[in-house]
Amino acid sequence: MRKPRGNGENMNILDIIGPVMVGPSSSHTAGAVRIGQIARKLLGEEVRQARIGLHGSFLATGRGHGTDRALIAGLMGLAVDDRRIPESFALAKERGLAYCFEAVNLRNAHPNSVKLEVTGVTGRMLEMAAASVGGGRVRVCEIDGLRADFSAEAPTVVVYNQDKPGVVVRVSLKLGLAGINIATMQVYRDARGGHAVMVIEVDQEVPADCIADLERESGIEKVIYLCMQA
Amino acid sequence: MYRSLEEICRTAAEKKMKFWEVIRADDCQERQLSPETSFSQMEAMYLAMKEADAAYDPTLASGSRLAGGDGGKMRAYVDAQDTVCGEFMGRVMERAIKMGESNACMKRIVAAPTAGACGVVPAVLLSMQEKYGFSDEQMTEALYVAGGIGGVIASRAFLSGAEGGCQAEIGSASSMAAGAAVSLRGGDAAKIAQAAAMAMKNLLGLVCDPVAGLVEVPCIKRNVSGAVVALAAADMALAGIVSRIAPDEVIDAMREVGISLPACLRETGEGGLAATPGGARAGERLRKDGGNG
Numbered sequence: 001m002r003k004p005r006g007n008g009e010n011m012n013i014l015d016i017i018g019p020v021m022v023g024p025s026s027s028h029t030a031g032a033v034r035i036g037q038i039a040r041k042l043l044g045e046e047v048r049q050a051r052i053g054l055h056g057s058f059l060a061t062g063r064g065h066g067t068d069r070a071l072i073a074g075l076m077g078l079a080v081d082d083r084r085i086p087e088s089f090a091l092a093k094e095r096g097l098a099y100c101f102e103a104v105n106l107r108n109a110h111p112n113s114v115k116l117e118v119t120g121v122t123g124r125m126l127e128m129a130a131a132s133v134g135g136g137r138v139r140v141c142e143i144d145g146l147r148a149d150f151s152a153e154a155p156t157v158v159v160y161n162q163d164k165p166g167v168v169v170r171v172s173l174k175l176g177l178a179g180i181n182i183a184t185m186q187v188y189r190d191a192r193g194g195h196a197v198m199v200i201e202v203d204q205e206v207p208a209d210c211i212a213d214l215e216r217e218s219g220i221e222k223v224i225y226l227c228m229q230a
Numbered sequence: 231m232y233r234s235l236e237e238i239c240r241t242a243a244e245k246k247m248k249f250w251e252v253i254r255a256d257d258c259q260e261r262q263l264s265p266e267t268s269f270s271q272m273e274a275m276y277l278a279m280k281e282a283d284a285a286y287d288p289t290l291a292s293g294s295r296l297a298g299g300d301g302g303k304m305r306a307y308v309d310a311q312d313t314v315c316g317e318f319m320g321r322v323m324e325r326a327i328k329m330g331e332s333n334a335c336m337k338r339i340v341a342a343p344t345a346g347a348c349g350v351v352p353a354v355l356l357s358m359q360e361k362y363g364f365s366d367e368q369m370t371e372a373l374y375v376a377g378g379i380g381g382v383i384a385s386r387a388f389l390s391g392a393e394g395g396c397q398a399e400i401g402s403a404s405s406m407a408a409g410a411a412v413s414l415r416g417g418d419a420a421k422i423a424q425a426a427a428m429a430m431k432n433l434l435g436l437v438c439d440p441v442a443g444l445v446e447v448p449c450i451k452r453n454v455s456g457a458v459v460a461l462a463a464a465d466m467a468l469a470g471i472v473s474r475i476a477p478d479e480v481i482d483a484m485r486e487v488g489i490s491l492p493a494c495l496r497e498t499g500e501g502g503l504a505a506t507p508g509g510a511r512a513g514e515r516l517r518k519d520g521g522n523g
Contacts, residue, residue, distance in 0.1 A: 020339075022339075
């Protein structure tokens with residue numbers, strides 16, 4: 001029954017009947033919550049400050065769809081069906097999360113796109129651009145100024161490294177030895193010999209010691225592990 | 231998920247299974263789950279629909295003030311027992327409006343298949359459970375039927391207004407609900423497919439023209455028409471009426487019609503009702519209020 005192509009690709013029956021979510025829009029509300037959640041996970045700590053740039057349809061109809069409140073809810077780790085989403089601004093005030101919204105025009109971006117600059121409790125910072133592509137599904141398009149393209153539906157390893165020979169093979173070897181199968185892999189860089197990022201979607205959950213091990217490899221600057229199920 | 235209703239019907243006949251059992255078996259295979267786990271997840275969706283229906287608050291209004299309160303009006307009208315369509319259809323309409331309004335007011339709903347069309351399937355299913363006293367297990371089986379039909383539509387066409395217009399959202403929801411209703415009344419797989427086809431045929435060409443780009447006008451009231459059409463299609467199928475165009479070909483036609491729709495009629499809020507003087511005024515007022523809402 002696996003169909004080779006078409007819009008229903010990778011969907012299952014709970015994408016048809018479901019998700020349970022706070023309305024009014026799977027793309028503008030549920031998808032926005034998910035983008036916030038991903039930014040929080042990528043940052044790896046509580047968010048203290050967020051500067052949020054809305055693009056396209058997110059800018060034009062986002063307020064009426066609660067996109068702004070949904071993004072803040074996601075940054076605080078709320079789920080897509082959390083009844084507190086409509087009151088997320090008040091909750092953010094309580095929790096000491098400062099935020100601001102602005103209009104942005106992102107180049108070649110999907111109509112439902114957002115750019116987030118977040119700062120965590122220890123001062124860690126992250127810049128991320130993402131799009132809500134329909135049915136509550138999202139794509140991360142940019143991390144810290146480097147291109148990326150992943151859904152965060154599978155466990156994902158994001159490796160920041162120096163652009164030099166042998167890094168990719170050592171990362172994939174370490175994952176392989178840990179019994180982890182790579183489903184997809186993307187590599188991007190800002191310039192030859194500059195900063196690079198690897199986005200690796202895997203079939204198994206990656207243990208914390210394996211991530212720590214990767215971080216110790218020479219040429220690797222930072223490793224982020226994203227598992228939205230955990 | 232299956233790519234055609236014909237294949238589901240063939241599998242049901244060959245393996246002597248019911249439509250819903252074919253869909254559950256496919257889900258178990260696809261997500262590597264036990265039948266019990268799959269069933270309890272689907273049952274949770276039905277219970278969430280019930281909970282959302284019960285949680286309706288007639289005093290709520292959406293941020294735009296374009297939506298809210300109509301569910302309460304419908305309930306009072308049906309309670310007075312003097313409706314044109316009779317009490318059962320009155321309750322169906324009431325539930326469809328209530329769920330659509332709850333969605334617009336940022337309450338918790340079940341997207342089925344989308345948030346904009348979230349009122350159709352529960353309006354039909356909850357009202358049938360009330361009328362016939364079906365168990366939650368039977369209702370969960372019916373939800374598998376709805377999901378199976380929606381899966382075929384997702385595979386062959388689309389489920390979003392941005393891609394295919396409102397026919398892809400309300401039309402699909404109506405098609406799903408029609409099949410589920412037939413299944414509850416004991417109709418076989420072929421009749422389920424016929425009901426799905428007839429509901430879709432009756433909503434073919436429906437455009438997505440939301441005022442101010444919001445999931446409110448006309449989306450909420452279209453949930454009513456989706457639910458009513460679903461039940462009419464179910465009764466036609468149960469009477470033995472068949473679609474002259476094969477069910478899978480009806481879905482293919484929905485795809486072709488959707489592709490032919492100009493962008494202004496695919497959720498951009500630039501055509502149809504959104505572009506009327508009244509629709510444009512509402513959009514303008516919301517923009518002045520500071521980014522609608």
